[in-house]
Amino acid sequence: xxxxxxxxxxxxFSIFVIFxxxxxxxxxxxxxxxxxxxxxxxxxxxxxVVQRLRQEMYLDKTLPVQYFYWISGVFSGDFGRSLVTxxxxxxxxxxxxxxxxxxAIFAGILMAVFAVLLGALAARYKDKWVDNLxxxxxxxxxAIPAFVAAIFFMLLFGYRWPILPVLxxxxxxxxxxxxxxxxxxxxxxxxxxxxxxWDAFKHLILPSLALSLGGLFQxxxxxxSAMVDNMRKDFLSAERGxxxxxxxxxxxxxxxxxxxxxxxxxxxxxASLFGNAFLVETIFNWPGISRYGISxxxxxxxxxxxxxxxxxGIIFVVVNIIVDIIVAFLDPRVRLSTSRGI
Amino acid sequence: xxxxxxxxxxxxxxxxxxxxxxxxxxxxNWYKFSRNKLSxxxxxIVVGIILSAIFALWIxxxxxxxxxxxxxxxxxxxxxLQHFCGTDNMGRDIFSRIIFAFRGALIMAVVVLALAVPxxxxxxxxxxxxxxxxxxxVIMRITDIFISVPPLILALAIAAMLKPNLMNAMIAVTxxxxxxxxxxxxxxxxxxRNEYFVVATDLMGASKFHIIFREILPNCLSPVFxxxxxxxxxxxxxxxxxxxxxxxxxxxxxxLGQMVSDGSRYMPNFWWMTIFPALAxxxxxxxxxxxxxxxxxxxxxxxE
Numbered sequence: 001x002x003x004x005x006x007x008x009x010x011x012x013f014s015i016f017v018i019f020x021x022x023x024x025x026x027x028x029x030x031x032x033x034x035x036x037x038x039x040x041x042x043x044x045x046x047x048x049v050v051q052r053l054r055q056e057m058y059l060d061k062t063l064p065v066q067y068f069y070w071i072s073g074v075f076s077g078d079f080g081r082s083l084v085t086x087x088x089x090x091x092x093x094x095x096x097x098x099x100x101x102x103x104a105i106f107a108g109i110l111m112a113v114f115a116v117l118l119g120a121l122a123a124r125y126k127d128k129w130v131d132n133l134x135x136x137x138x139x140x141x142x143a144i145p146a147f148v149a150a151i152f153f154m155l156l157f158g159y160r161w162p163i164l165p166v167l168x169x170x171x172x173x174x175x176x177x178x179x180x181x182x183x184x185x186x187x188x189x190x191x192x193x194x195x196x197x198w199d200a201f202k203h204l205i206l207p208s209l210a211l212s213l214g215g216l217f218q219x220x221x222x223x224x225s226a227m228v229d230n231m232r233k234d235f236l237s238a239e240r241g242x243x244x245x246x247x248x249x250x251x252x253x254x255x256x257x258x259x260x261x262x263x264x265x266x267x268x269x270x271a272s273l274f275g276n277a278f279l280v281e282t283i284f285n286w287p288g289i290s291r292y293g294i295s296x297x298x299x300x301x302x303x304x305x306x307x308x309x310x311x312x313g314i315i316f317v318v319v320n321i322i323v324d325i326i327v328a329f330l331d332p333r334v335r336l337s338t339s340r341g342i
Numbered sequence: 343x344x345x346x347x348x349x350x351x352x353x354x355x356x357x358x359x360x361x362x363x364x365x366x367x368x369x370x371n372w373y374k375f376s377r378n379k380l381s382x383x384x385x386x387i388v389v390g391i392i393l394s395a396i397f398a399l400w401i402x403x404x405x406x407x408x409x410x411x412x413x414x415x416x417x418x419x420x421x422x423l424q425h426f427c428g429t430d431n432m433g434r435d436i437f438s439r440i441i442f443a444f445r446g447a448l449i450m451a452v453v454v455l456a457l458a459v460p461x462x463x464x465x466x467x468x469x470x471x472x473x474x475x476x477x478x479x480v481i482m483r484i485t486d487i488f489i490s491v492p493p494l495i496l497a498l499a500i501a502a503m504l505k506p507n508l509m510n511a512m513i514a515v516t517x518x519x520x521x522x523x524x525x526x527x528x529x530x531x532x533x534x535r536n537e538y539f540v541v542a543t544d545l546m547g548a549s550k551f552h553i554i555f556r557e558i559l560p561n562c563l564s565p566v567f568x569x570x571x572x573x574x575x576x577x578x579x580x581x582x583x584x585x586x587x588x589x590x591x592x593x594x595x596x597x598l599g600q601m602v603s604d605g606s607r608y609m610p611n612f613w614w615m616t617i618f619p620a621l622a623x624x625x626x627x628x629x630x631x632x633x634x635x636x637x638x639x640x641x642x643x644x645x646e
Contacts, residue, residue: 013486020487025499032503139380143628145579147586147599148620151606155617159610275494279583283606293495294587297502305499313491 003328010324014317021313022074025306026067035059036083036302057303070306079307084299089307092292097311098182099169100277100288105183107208108270111216115262118216119223120255126228134220141217146276150210150283157206165203167285174199207284211276215269219262226258260331267323271316374640381636387629395444407434408442410594418612428614430605436615439596440622446591447598447626450512450581451574457516462523463566467554469524470531482528485521493518494580501589508591511584515577526569530562564641572634575627582623598623 029036037053038045054060058069073080079089122134144152158166169184170176177187177196185204188196230236231254239249274290281291289308296304376382399405403424413433421428427436469481488496493515500514534540540557548557584590585599593600598619605615 016483017487017490020483021490024487028500029503139628139632140624143575143624143631145582145623145627147583148602148623151602151609151616151620155610155613272492272494275492275498276583278495278498279586282587294498297498298588300502302503305502309491309495309499312495316490316492 003325006328007321007325010321014321017317018310018313022071022306022310023067025309026070027063029302029306030063030066074307074310080303082296082301082304084296084301084304089304092304093289093307093311096287096289096292099184099286100274100281100290102183102185103204103208103211103281103286103288104270104273104277106185106204107211107273110208111212111219111269111273112266114212115216115219115266116223116255116259118220119262120227120250122220122224123227123231123258124250126231131224134224138217138221141213142221144213146210146214147279147283149213150207150280153206153210154283164206165199166206169200169203169287170196171199171203207280207286210284211273211280214276215266215273219266219269222265223258223262226261227254230254230258256330260327263323263326263330267319270323271319274312274315371640375636378636378639380632381639384629384632384634384636387625388633391444391626391629392448394441395448398438398441398445402435402438402441404435404438405442407438408596418608418615421614421618427618428612430601430615431608431612436601436618439601440598440619443591443596443598443601443619443622444626446508446585446595447578447581450508450515451577451630453512454515454519454577454581455570455573457512458519459523459566459570462520463527463559463562465520466524466527467531467558467562470528471535471550471554471558473532473535481524485524485528488518488521489525494583497580497584498587498589501584506589506592508597511581511590514584514589515580519573519577523566523569526565527562530565531558534558534561568634568638568641571637572631575630575634578623578630579627598626 035050035054037050037057037059041050041053058066061069070080077090079093081088082092085092118134118138122131125131154166157164165171174196177184177191177193180187180190184200185197188194188200236249236253239253240246244253277288277290278294280286281288282294285291289311293305293308296308375385394401398408402408403426411432411434413429416425416429416433417431419425419429419433425435425437427440430436430439465481465485469478469485472478497511497514497518500517501511504510504513535558540553543553543557581590582597582599582602585597586603588600588603590599591597593604601619602616602623605612605617605619608615
């Protein structure tokens with residue numbers, strides 16, 4: 001199958017999934033007990049005000065009609081207003097999303113680099129002390145929830161040995177760079193503002209480390225076992241027999257095929273990283289969309305919860321498409337097969 | 343008539359075989375499980391946690407502290423022989439509260455898996471049996487939708503829309519959990535479905551019900567059990583995450599995530615209020631993960 005038609009198929013499927021997700025979220029939000037209008041205005045608001053809001057939110061219409069109004073708003077980029085802050089949800093998302101993206105991308109880079117590095121090291125020195133150490137640490141790494149890791153890091157490197165900042169994205173005295181991408185490290189680099197870059201970078205380390213930990217060690221284990229499996233394959237003996245240098249064998253013939261399972265799991269982990277970001281951002285006071293989402297959830301702000309979840313759904317399907325492309329690049333069987341559907 | 347008898351025979355054979363496989367191989371299974379000492383360690387941790395949760399009333403030094411109890415003379419005591427893990431901001435013994443909090447965590451794991459696995463497996467079987475029909479498409483596309491968001495996000499959203507308590511946290515996680523089993527069983531069932539023994543049973547005139555539950559299901563069970571064993575730790579993790587943001591068991595009943603979150607307000611001076619519940623979470627998840635790995639080794643075909 002050509003990459004183009006493969007992508008097109010994936011894209012159509014993703015649109016379907018997001019559309020379905022919007023229905024699921026909408027239905028869940030509407031079937032839970034409680035009147036959203038009443039919840040938004042509080043128990044002491046007069047009945048006629050609540051009634052007016054109900055009409056504004058089309059709550060007096062039937063469920064499919066409500067959904068139609070809501071989804072047509074979503075398609076025109078209008079997510080409505082927050083019931084609590086009365087701000088435009090779209091504006092809020094634009095403001096908070098870059099912070100989360102910066103955190104997630106950085107955590108994703110940490111995850112990918114260290115997972116492959118540790119996995120390859122462990123496989124290279126299989127059953128030696130390096131391998132045993134990495135495997136032992138991995139057991140703990142997988143078992144530590146992101147929010148627990150966040151608290152440990154905060155306690156150790158923020159309070160016990162205060163070497164890294166633990167709150168927010170920038171230190172109070174440092175002016176934020178002019179917004180271009182919204183990613184502070186990138187913006188400050190583009191503008192040559194090294195002071196801001198270094199400060200923003202330091203703020204990134206602990207939250208992204210806490211986020212990446214679980215996935216990192218899981219993938220390290222997968223990389224290791226895939227490499228160990230492949231080491232026994234005949235094609236490696238054949239290459240050794242031909243006199244291919246050990247380094248070339250290691251990187252080109254052993255590491256590359258061993259990364260296929262890692263890449264697939266990494267996609268899932270990268271997505272669940274956004275789930276954990278909900279807690280980690282709250283702990284580190286990181287002004288991202290997850291912290292925004294969780295405060296909306298705790299306030300039962302339904303008109304914010306649904307768009308935020310859809311944004312995460314979109315991120316998830318995009319990540320999945322990228323992972324599929326990476327796997328296709330690593331695995332010629334996928335790239336060349338003609339029968340593989342979505 | 344002959345056909346009917348035949349299929350009845352195969353019923354009894356397959357169910358007897360299933361039972362005997364487990365019991366007669368107990369020794370062999372234990373050998374496979376215990377070959378990895380870490381699995382045995384995991385099992386020991388799990389048994390320890392379960393027993394201490396059941397007998398919490400008798401083994402904890404201050405069982406009454408796991409409820410509405412206040413002792414202002416003893417607030418914020420550091421760890422000592424009287425209080426292994428110190429006391430919290432209400433003067434309650436943290437060790438006792440951790441043991442009681444294991445109850446909620448275990449109940450959650452059991453209830454979520456008990457509620458999510460049967461429908462998940464059922465839908466996977468049905469979709470696999472009716473593969474390439476509209477039933478397959480409907481079930482699997484709905485599954486895709488539920489899998490399209492990280493489970494924690496949707497669980498948080500659902501739990502937040504409901505009243506915060508353990509019950510609703512369990513509902514929220516259950517709603518997110520079944521699709522993974524559907525997808526797992528679907529893959530198995532759609533390949534088993536085309537095996538000759540299934541085709542043969544079909545030709546003998548066995549009912550759909552018989553084929554799905556007596557022929558296909560037994561062949562899909564071991565990965566399901568393996569996944570369940572590995573999932574217990576995940577459910578505990580998600581439950582702790584929910585209770586960390588206040589969407590689980592409500593105070594004064596202790597929950598692990600809730601204790602971490604309450605304690606973190608008194609960091610760094612009263613570090614024990616946070617660290618010990620946090621370590622308890624890690625310890626529990628570690629135990630279940632190690633045990634799950636052992637069970638996977640046990641069920642894995644060809645693992646010698």
